[in-house]
Amino acid sequence: MNIGRVIGTVVATRKDERLIGCKLMLTQPVNVNEETVGEPLVAVDTVGAGIGELIIYTKGTAARHAAEKLQSPIDAAIIGIVDNIDLYRDLTNKK
Amino acid sequence: MNIGRVIGTVVATRKDERLIGCKLMLTQPVNVNEETVGEPLVAVDTVGAGIGELIIYTKGTAARHAAEKLQSPIDAAIIGIVDNIDLYRDLTNKK
Amino acid sequence: MNIGRVIGTVVATRKDERLIGCKLMLTQPVNVNEETVGEPLVAVDTVGAGIGELIIYTKGTAARHAAEKLQSPIDAAIIGIVDNIDLYRDLTNKK
Amino acid sequence: MNIGRVIGTVVATRKDERLIGCKLMLTQPVNVNEETVGEPLVAVDTVGAGIGELIIYTKGTAARHAAEKLQSPIDAAIIGIVDNIDLYRDLTNKK
Amino acid sequence: MNIGRVIGTVVATRKDERLIGCKLMLTQPVNVNEETVGEPLVAVDTVGAGIGELIIYTKGTAARHAAEKLQSPIDAAIIGIVDNIDLYRDLTNKK
Numbered sequence: 001m002n003i004g005r006v007i008g009t010v011v012a013t014r015k016d017e018r019l020i021g022c023k024l025m026l027t028q029p030v031n032v033n034e035e036t037v038g039e040p041l042v043a044v045d046t047v048g049a050g051i052g053e054l055i056i057y058t059k060g061t062a063a064r065h066a067a068e069k070l071q072s073p074i075d076a077a078i079i080g081i082v083d084n085i086d087l088y089r090d091l092t093n094k095k
Numbered sequence: 096m097n098i099g100r101v102i103g104t105v106v107a108t109r110k111d112e113r114l115i116g117c118k119l120m121l122t123q124p125v126n127v128n129e130e131t132v133g134e135p136l137v138a139v140d141t142v143g144a145g146i147g148e149l150i151i152y153t154k155g156t157a158a159r160h161a162a163e164k165l166q167s168p169i170d171a172a173i174i175g176i177v178d179n180i181d182l183y184r185d186l187t188n189k190k
Numbered sequence: 191m192n193i194g195r196v197i198g199t200v201v202a203t204r205k206d207e208r209l210i211g212c213k214l215m216l217t218q219p220v221n222v223n224e225e226t227v228g229e230p231l232v233a234v235d236t237v238g239a240g241i242g243e244l245i246i247y248t249k250g251t252a253a254r255h256a257a258e259k260l261q262s263p264i265d266a267a268i269i270g271i272v273d274n275i276d277l278y279r280d281l282t283n284k285k
Numbered sequence: 286m287n288i289g290r291v292i293g294t295v296v297a298t299r300k301d302e303r304l305i306g307c308k309l310m311l312t313q314p315v316n317v318n319e320e321t322v323g324e325p326l327v328a329v330d331t332v333g334a335g336i337g338e339l340i341i342y343t344k345g346t347a348a349r350h351a352a353e354k355l356q357s358p359i360d361a362a363i364i365g366i367v368d369n370i371d372l373y374r375d376l377t378n379k380k
Numbered sequence: 381m382n383i384g385r386v387i388g389t390v391v392a393t394r395k396d397e398r399l400i401g402c403k404l405m406l407t408q409p410v411n412v413n414e415e416t417v418g419e420p421l422v423a424v425d426t427v428g429a430g431i432g433e434l435i436i437y438t439k440g441t442a443a444r445h446a447a448e449k450l451q452s453p454i455d456a457a458i459i460g461i462v463d464n465i466d467l468y469r470d471l472t473n474k475k
Binding site for chain 2: 191192193219221222227236237238246248249250251252253255256267269270271272273274275276277278281282
Binding site: 195196197198199200201202203204205206208209214216218226229230231232233241242250251253254261262263264265266 | 436
């Protein structure tokens with residue numbers, strides 16, 4: 001899983017019918033300092049994530065398990081809201 | 096899922112027979128500013144996407160679900176047409 | 191799926207027995223201008239691709255479907271010969 | 286699989302219920318010199334890994350096998366504690 | 381699949397029990413000139429690969445098929461020893 005921030009939503013009227021009712025959240029991957037890493041992806045929300053929240057997302061078949069839609073075209077899903085990151089900073093650059 | 100733009104089509108007469116009838120769309124990944132990111136991929140259209148349209152695509156097993164061809168060699172599919180991206184720009188670089 | 195060019199073959203006498211009879215093609219990913227992108231991979235040919243041909247390849251479980259060897263260690267396969275790429279160049283850098 | 290170092294934990298009260306009881310370890314990928322490579326991911330611990338330990342992690346469906354939670358949204362898991370890396374340094378840059 | 385060189389082994393006493401008996405080979409991805417590309421991964425040997433040998437490895441579910449351990453946490457496996465790479469060099473930079 002990876003950490004990201006919800007930075008928006010994507011509206012698509014014409015879409016796979018198995019996505020109807022799914023909230024498509026624009027999710028920006030971030031690092032442990034909550035800084036932007038790479039480009040945003042579109043993840044289905046499964047935990048009631050709000051705009052601006054720090055979240056955990058999963059990819060691939062795991063995302064369909066998260067959404068409980070195994071036969072769907074979903075390949076990314078938000079599965080948790082981050083309360084806190086306990087980071088041992090002296091380890092992050094340890095040789 | 097990711098956001099892309101349909102920039103062309105790929106014609107292949109000699110191909111896996113399970114691809115017959117599939118439209119192979121050249122799909123350019125784009126960022127939230129609709130700028131080019133990385134190299135185009137070939138995705139099967141499942142929603143009637145047109146050249147130039149901004150779309151959502153999915154990858155892996157999810158793409159075979161999208162195409163409803165589970166036993167096929169498809170690993171990327173277009174699953175929605177983007178109407179709008181609601182982006183909270185002040186969040187995109189938030190520390 | 192992605193576009194590549196067949197640039198060689200790989201010979202391996204000692205290998206997983208489920209690869210016996212599979213042609214292992216050295217496949218160079220290319221962009222829409224047919225320029226080299228990243229490093230070559232080894233893909234199983236399923237369509238009679240020849241050296242130098244522009245092809246479509248697939249990855250992951252999709253490759254085992256292509257080869258019709260679901261229980262094999264194959265994770266990449268050539269699934270089509272590209273006849274033509276219809277590219278709308280004015281879209282490739284569109285904002 | 287890849288080698289990483291456990292550099293922290295992630296606390297998430299609101300999450301997929303199938304993650305309850307799973308320890309979410311912030312895992313920094315490292316190279317053979319134990320130097321940082323890329324950004325940390327969130328992996329479920331399945332072997333009792335401690336903060337600062339060098340570990341082996343796996344991704345995708347393999348991670349759900351590791352956690353013995355096949356129907357869960359897990360896509361990364363720690364599956365071993367590294368005792369030693371036997372590296373033949375003269376091979377690392379061999380042409 | 382990709383080409384790599386076995387550059388060492390990883391010793392892990394505390395590990396997922398389904399890895400017991402598996403040889404964990406430190407595998408350096410290489411290009412067609414046998415030069416280092418990116419960082420090493422940990423792959424399970426299934427063909428009796430030796431230190432220093434040029435090999436073919438596979439990833440994901442394909443690796444569990446290779447190891448014939450479908451329910452295991454394996455996500456990378458060595459599946460062949462490269463005897464020869466027949467490379468058509470004039471094609472590698474062809475436009």
